[in-house]
């Protein structure tokens with residue numbers, strides 16, 4: 001059902017398709033194979049990445065494939081001014097799939113329109129980060145046993161955070177999910193993302209949620225440094241905040257963190273962000289497996 005398709009937005013997937021990805025990821029957790037032997041995946045990263053790029057790279061290797069591409073525009077002809085159109089045309093001739101991270105909203109959709117092979121959006125501007133959302137859902141399901149009927153807090157930069165946008169879109173597919181947003185007014189979730197409860201204080205939300213999804217302020221996407229100075233450090237979750245948390249509360253974060261989660265949270269049973277990120281390899285193996293129709 002996903003073979004030869006691109007993944008540009010989480011809205012491209014139905015609930016059944018999301019669950020298929022999560023189930024396949026579970027099956028592939030510790031799996032190594034030769035499914036991708038003699039096939040190549042392009043990793044085109046126009047923006048910095050630690051987790052997304054390297055978990056895709058690991059996924060490609062664990063499935064027996066090889067990679068091409070670049071981890072910044074500097075070492076490629078992008079530095080000479082080559083357009084996204086021409087770069088995608090070339091890599092779609094060399095490779096079986098393209099994983100693309102780009103600073104411009106909509107870049108992945110544009111790439112999918114010109115590519116002959118599946119495009120996987122690894123983050124486009126402030127718009128979407130669908131593969132992150134799949135691993136976020138994987139972590140939610142692993143820790144809570146379900147996704148529906150949960151109360152989920154989302155804290156931080158909800159205006160420019162692409163992981164938030166695709167996560168909220170996905171949660172709408174699961175009945176009974178309540179979304180509590182915690183942000184300053186200047187970084188509020190746009191109303192176009194649908195109904196949600198608005199909060200300003202972290203302390204008000206912690207006792208009533210099953211999952212708290214923290215995000216960093218997207219300094220690089222704010223209009224200027226003055227705007228950043230107004231909101232920097234506004235939320236700093238620490239272990240003391242968690243005294244009134246539900247016992248099963250899990251703290252998630254797409255990472256990297258800056259100062260929004262104090263390291264003293266790491267040792268609490270609520271911290272799950274490193275396990276969440278580790279699940280990215282299985283989820284990305286599942287995506288390659290399904291989108292490329294591997295056997």
Ligand code: CP
Nearest residue numbers: 049050051052254255
């Ligand atoms: N979560 C995430 O996208 O991390 P990277 O920017 O390190 O890929």
